[in-house]
Amino acid sequence: MSKTDIDLIIGGPQGGGIDSAAQVVIRSFTIAGFESYGLREYHSNIKGRHSYFHVRIKEEPVRSLRYPIDMLVCLDGETPFVHMDDVTEGSIIVYDSDFENTKLEQVVTMEPETQKHLREKFQSLKVEPVVKNLMEYQKSRGVKVVPVSFRKLITDTLGQNKPPARYSNTLGASISMAMLGLPADITKSGIASVFGRKKEVVEDNEKIVDAAYKYVDSLGIKVNKLNVREYRERFMVTGNEAVGIGKVLGGLKFQTYYPITPAADESFFLEGHDYFEEAIENQNEQLRKTGVVIVQAEDEISAIAMAISGAMTGARTATATSGPGFSLMAEALGYAGINEIPVVLTLYQRGGPSTGLPTRNSQADLLFALNAGHGDFPRIVISSGDAEEAIFDAVKAFNYAERYQMPVIHIMDKVLANSFYVIDKVDSSKIKIQRWILPTSDTDEYLRFKFTETGISPMGFFGKQIFWLTGDEHNELGHITEDPETRDAMMEKRMKKLEIASKEIPLEDKLLVFGDKGAEIAIVSWGSNKGPILDAMEKLKAEGIKTRFVYLRLFSPFPSKEVAEALKGAKIIIDIENNYSAQAALVIKEYTGINVNKFILKYNGRHVTEDEVYKSIKEVLNGKDKVVMTSGA
Amino acid sequence: MAHNFKTDLWVDWCPGCGDFGILAAIQQALAEYNAKPENYVIVSGIGCSAKTPHYVNVSGIHTLHGRAIPFATGIKLSNPNLTVILDGGDGDLLSIGAGHFVAAGRRNVDFTIILHNNGVYGLTKGQASPTLPRGTKTKGLQRPNIYDSLNPIALALSVGYTFVARAYAFNIRHAKDIILRAIKHKGTAVIDLLQPCPTYNDINTKEWYDQRIYYLDQDKEWDPIVRKPEEEEVERKYLQAINKSLEWGDKIPVGVFYQNEFVPTYEERIKQNFPNYFEDPPATSQISKKDGSAVADMENIFKDKIVRK
Numbered sequence: 001m002s003k004t005d006i007d008l009i010i011g012g013p014q015g016g017g018i019d020s021a022a023q024v025v026i027r028s029f030t031i032a033g034f035e036s037y038g039l040r041e042y043h044s045n046i047k048g049r050h051s052y053f054h055v056r057i058k059e060e061p062v063r064s065l066r067y068p069i070d071m072l073v074c075l076d077g078e079t080p081f082v083h084m085d086d087v088t089e090g091s092i093i094v095y096d097s098d099f100e101n102t103k104l105e106q107v108v109t110m111e112p113e114t115q116k117h118l119r120e121k122f123q124s125l126k127v128e129p130v131v132k133n134l135m136e137y138q139k140s141r142g143v144k145v146v147p148v149s150f151r152k153l154i155t156d157t158l159g160q161n162k163p164p165a166r167y168s169n170t171l172g173a174s175i176s177m178a179m180l181g182l183p184a185d186i187t188k189s190g191i192a193s194v195f196g197r198k199k200e201v202v203e204d205n206e207k208i209v210d211a212a213y214k215y216v217d218s219l220g221i222k223v224n225k226l227n228v229r230e231y232r233e234r235f236m237v238t239g240n241e242a243v244g245i246g247k248v249l250g251g252l253k254f255q256t257y258y259p260i261t262p263a264a265d266e267s268f269f270l271e272g273h274d275y276f277e278e279a280i281e282n283q284n285e286q287l288r289k290t291g292v293v294i295v296q297a298e299d300e301i302s303a304i305a306m307a308i309s310g311a312m313t314g315a316r317t318a319t320a321t322s323g324p325g326f327s328l329m330a331e332a333l334g335y336a337g338i339n340e341i342p343v344v345l346t347l348y349q350r351g352g353p354s355t356g357l358p359t360r361n362s363q364a365d366l367l368f369a370l371n372a373g374h375g376d377f378p379r380i381v382i383s384s385g386d387a388e389e390a391i392f393d394a395v396k397a398f399n400y401a402e403r404y405q406m407p408v409i410h411i412m413d414k415v416l417a418n419s420f421y422v423i424d425k426v427d428s429s430k431i432k433i434q435r436w437i438l439p440t441s442d443t444d445e446y447l448r449f450k451f452t453e454t455g456i457s458p459m460g461f462f463g464k465q466i467f468w469l470t471g472d473e474h475n476e477l478g479h480i481t482e483d484p485e486t487r488d489a490m491m492e493k494r495m496k497k498l499e500i501a502s503k504e505i506p507l508e509d510k511l512l513v514f515g516d517k518g519a520e521i522a523i524v525s526w527g528s529n530k531g532p533i534l535d536a537m538e539k540l541k542a543e544g545i546k547t548r549f550v551y552l553r554l555f556s557p558f559p560s561k562e563v564a565e566a567l568k569g570a571k572i573i574i575d576i577e578n579n580y581s582a583q584a585a586l587v588i589k590e591y592t593g594i595n596v597n598k599f600i601l602k603y604n605g606r607h608v609t610e611d612e613v614y615k616s617i618k619e620v621l622n623g624k625d626k627v628v629m630t631s632g633a
Numbered sequence: 634m635a636h637n638f639k640t641d642l643w644v645d646w647c648p649g650c651g652d653f654g655i656l657a658a659i660q661q662a663l664a665e666y667n668a669k670p671e672n673y674v675i676v677s678g679i680g681c682s683a684k685t686p687h688y689v690n691v692s693g694i695h696t697l698h699g700r701a702i703p704f705a706t707g708i709k710l711s712n713p714n715l716t717v718i719l720d721g722g723d724g725d726l727l728s729i730g731a732g733h734f735v736a737a738g739r740r741n742v743d744f745t746i747i748l749h750n751n752g753v754y755g756l757t758k759g760q761a762s763p764t765l766p767r768g769t770k771t772k773g774l775q776r777p778n779i780y781d782s783l784n785p786i787a788l789a790l791s792v793g794y795t796f797v798a799r800a801y802a803f804n805i806r807h808a809k810d811i812i813l814r815a816i817k818h819k820g821t822a823v824i825d826l827l828q829p830c831p832t833y834n835d836i837n838t839k840e841w842y843d844q845r846i847y848y849l850d851q852d853k854e855w856d857p858i859v860r861k862p863e864e865e866e867v868e869r870k871y872l873q874a875i876n877k878s879l880e881w882g883d884k885i886p887v888g889v890f891y892q893n894e895f896v897p898t899y900e901e902r903i904k905q906n907f908p909n910y911f912e913d914p915p916a917t918s919q920i921s922k923k924d925g926s927a928v929a930d931m932e933n934i935f936k937d938k939i940v941r942k
Contacts, residue, residue: 030940189942235931235938245935249927251920254711275907276934280919291907293710293915297703298736305700306707309676312694313712315915335697395927422940431927433920462674462692463712463916470687470695471679479642479687480695 004034004059004226006180007066010172011052011083012075013109014045017169020194021075022053022420024173026236028190029057030422032182033229037062037531038420039607041633044261044358048109050078052633054607055420057180059229063386063531064610067631071179073172075150077102078110080131081118082633089142094175095135096168097147104129148175148215157211158204170205174212181226184213235423239416240265242387242423243320243346246394248273248292249431253315256295256303261358262417263320263348270294300325304332308343312469314461316398318344323352323365330372333407337377339469340449340457340494342401342408342436346394349413349527351605360605361414363527364579367586369409370556376491378498380404381556382509383411385530387421389553392431396509399434403504404497405456411555413578415528415607439465447476451489455496502557510559512551513566519546521621522570524596526552526584529576529608536613545621552584560591567594574598574620576613599626606632636670638663640690649839651751651802651828652681656688658800658808659718659747663691665809666816668716675718676705678725680756682749685720699730702737702746709742712916713900716816717744724754727763727783737821738792740899745815746823748785751830752837759833773833785825786878786890790871795896796822797874798889801846802829803839811889819894827887842885849877849888857888862895 010021022038029036038055054069056062068088074080077099087093104110104118122129127137135145150171154164170191177187187209195201216223237245244266247255257267275291297303303319310317321329326347336343349365351357369381380400384390393410401408436459439446448467450457457476460467468478473490475481515523515537525533530551537547550566567573567588575585575596580603585596600616602608609631616627638660646652663673673691677683679698686693696704705719726734726748737746752765759773763783770777789797796818800808808826815822827846829839849855859870874891904910922928932939 027940031942193940231942234940235935236940237935237938241935241938245931245938248934249929249931251927251929253915253918253920254707256707272937273934276929278928278933279930280922280928288913289909290913290918291910293903293907293910295706295710298732301700302703302706302733302736305696305703306710309694309696309704309707310711310915313708313715313916315711315918316920317707317711317915331697332700426931428927428930433925433927435921461916462694462708463672463715466671466690466692468687468693468695471697472695478693479640480684 006057007069008071009052009054009069010073011079014049014051015047018051018053021169021173023194024190026420027193028187031189032186033231035061040418042359064535066610073176075168075172078107080134087143092144094146096150098151100132102131157207167208170208174209178213178216181223241269242390243394244269246391250395250398251316254293254310254317256297256306256319258297258300258303260322260325262414263322266320300328304329308336308341311341311343312462320346322348322350334373335471336407340405342405344397344401344408346410348417357605363577366583378406378495380408383526385527387423395431402436404501413527448478449476454500455493498557510554510562514549516546517548519548520571521547522567522573523549525576532608532610532613535610539614558591564592576600578602602629638690644688647832649831654802654805658805661809662812673716674708676701677720680722682720682722699725702733705744706742709744712914719746723750723764724762735792738794741820741896742899748825750825751828753830753833755830772835789823790874794823795820795893797891799825799887801827801887820898845885846887849886857891859893
């Protein structure tokens with residue numbers, strides 16, 4: 001039996017239910033026992049502009065997406081144009097035949113630059129830029145084209161009173177699942193799982209599923225039935241939600257935020273899960289209701305200030321933001337540094353600078369995360385590459401913040417934030433919570449910044465001890481001082497904690513080495529590129545090309561010795577990153593002196609795919625020093 | 634033995650600074666309010682007034698320019714059982730921190746804001762602050778001020794503060810009484826605390842204030858308190874306060890302008906969704922079991938994320 005490996009894109013207007021369609025697909029395949037991973041791409045717009053969902057389905061865990069795709073479902077007249085090159089011979093396009101006569105120039109939602117590029121492409125292909133003609137072209141190159149009149153099928157099924165636009169998303173999803181050979185009852189379970197509480201919506205959509213399957217049947221296309229696998233209870237979460245889950249398991253009690261894409265979904269999710277029941281004792285004997293306070297602040301400066309001061313009452317506090325918001329937080333970050341305050345900041349990178357590409361991917365905030373704020377102060381910077389890592393890293397972020405009494409920046413990116421992951425339950429017994437050192441005596445005068453061998457002072461709290469904090473340089477009590485000797489001692493005390501952190505943080509939280517550890521070709525990367533790189537490495541291995549992958553997780557304190565060790569003996573070091581200046585490579589150079597000599601970079605804001613990494617590595621091996629990846633709509 | 638609310642630091646304000654009066658009033662108010670000393674937190678921003686926490690022997694947090702309000706909010710919402718008092722200058726609260734000043738009115742967190750109002754930025758050598766009238770040339774300015782001034786009382790009223798008062802730094806006993814009323818008020822209280830800056834403001838001097846200030850509570854007819862949670866009563870007291878706030882010049886009213894305890898505090902609004910918020914606040918809530926593992930359970934809290942068949 002051949003292995004299942006399907007890439008599917010469903011595209012349509014923003015506000016047209018692409019998100020629900022995505023959920024239906026992923027939930028249905030999860031119920032059918034398959035693994036899947038999907039990503040949402042969208043404009044900074046509420047309604048009308050093009051958005052799409054790209055999902056891959058396999059029997060084994062899915063780590064990346066891939067072009068060309070196997071199936072494209074077009075819910076509008078724009079999708080066939082935008083994604084015309086995403087399909088290839090053998091792919092299937094399902095499109096709404098009501099848009100058959102749509103000309104490229106009539107697609108007003110498309111940006112003029114995109115129209116221009118496409119117009120030029122049609123000219124060179126000598127094809128009229130009309131959906132109908134485009135479909136003929138696709139057929140001519142071996143693509144299977146399936147026209148569906150969405151309006152007719154929906155009104156025939158639900159009558160004239162239901163607005164067809166409201167059902168085109170589930171119709172599109174259902175047709176694709178029918179053509180992929182998923183049993184109709186499973187698609188219906190997927191629908192129920194998404195719209196569960198809305199009975200009428202579920203019933204209507206179930207009728208849509210039946211109509212879709214009947215329609216596909218009537219086409220007489222040969223559909224290979226998928227073998228349904230064993231169902232397991234699993235969680236479907238986005239990266240935003242994974243961080244939220246990790247934070248709650250890790251003891252988050254106070255989260256602040258100011259709305260910003262793509263960070264705000266995390267706080268929005270937490271607002272929906274902020275009061276719950278917890279087991280205090282081991283045997284689940286004692287349950288109590290408790291909550292997390294989530295505050296939407298008036299701006300990001302306020303958000304981080306609240307999180308910082310809240311931490312000084314003993315609560316685990318955090319904030320979450322993206323580029324522009326993080327820029328505003330820089331001053332307060334230094335305040336947390338000089339006052340040794342445990343605060344966690346989740347940074348969801350998006351395309352910059354300035355407003356940049358607000359809904360698109362980027363890894364260009366690494367150097368800023370490492371350097372934000374004036375003056376020297378210690379911070380811990382960690383990065384996650386998938387949902388499971390994000391959950392555990394969110395917990396570790398709190399542990400590090402409290403153990404070392406410093407701000408922790410947990411770096412995510414847009415691809416992580418807006419991807420759907422299907423994961424197993426994380427057992428609470430696997431979550432290890434490590435907190436600050438407390439003062440040993442209640443009677444002695446409390447010194448918030450007591451000099452110790454490690455630089456770590458016992459933690460005191462408002463409401464418990466009397467002490468002072470100030471953004472000025474201070475003495476052990478926390479009062480202002482400009483005394484040069486005390487200044488030196490305090491600076492050294494604060495910075496010394498990084499050395500302790502460096503010693504204590506385990507290797508696997510600093511970096512991971514995948515693949516053939518002795519290979520002469522080494523890849524370095526971080527964040528959401530992890531999956532596509534691992535998949536590309538397998539393809540290369542199948543061709544006899546051995547590679548090792550040094551996957552970076554801890555950026556401050558930077559594990560220079562460990563990175564140097566992991567790169568030892570490598571002849572070619574290829575840096576793969578989603579930014580222009582190869583920021584991680586610069587950090588490696590700064591801390592280890594090692595020159596990364598090959599670069600595969602992407603800064604168009606779109607996700608990195610398996611095929612693209614594979615192809616780019618091949619180009620590097622054929623002598624190119626730098627490849628810029630450009631795929632994605 | 635009674636707690637000593639003074640620290641043993643040398644107070645480094647200029648001789649004759651209004652801050653001395655405000656400091657004394659705060660220390661007396663804290664002693665009289667009689668909470669446990671550990672349960673007080675004094676929050677400040679940046680500037681001369683921002684040094685206040687260092688001189689009071691309770692916990693103090695001297696923060697960033699303009700950000701005293703968010704810092705105070707984080708403390709109070711993480712531990713609503715603390716008594717939080719905030720000192721900020723007119724530049725701090727009404728210029729760089731103006732957005733927070735507005736947001737605080739809308740939140741009504743239960744803390745007290747003492748607005749040190751001297752018309753100038755003292756620590757940076759006397760530039761004009763938002764309360765200095767246009768055309769005024771204090772001695773630190775090259776030319777007369779070309780900004781219009783704002784009215785802190787009217788601003789506070791218009792954005793929802795539920796206790797709005799004015800006091801004067803050199804009537805310590807009256808200022809102490811107002812601070813005490815502000816601490817006891819349920820909700821955000823703001824006190825426009827007039828203070829001379831003897832070094833940089835040579836216009837609004839002690840003598841200048843002494844000739845103009847009069848006390849609202851000496852007028853038996855003056856009732857700033859909203860007595861019933863009725864729209865008409867609220868509007869009447871609100872408009873009365875706005876009208877009173879426009880008095881400035883030959884006569885300057887000092888005292889409580891407005892008080893409304895019928896507006897729920899932000900903490901009470903949190904409690905709507907989180908009934909045991911005050912008993913189990915973020916500051917002291919248990920997060921781990923004895924073995925260090927989590928008390929929170931993914932399946933229980935995030936069950937809506939399970940893909941059910």
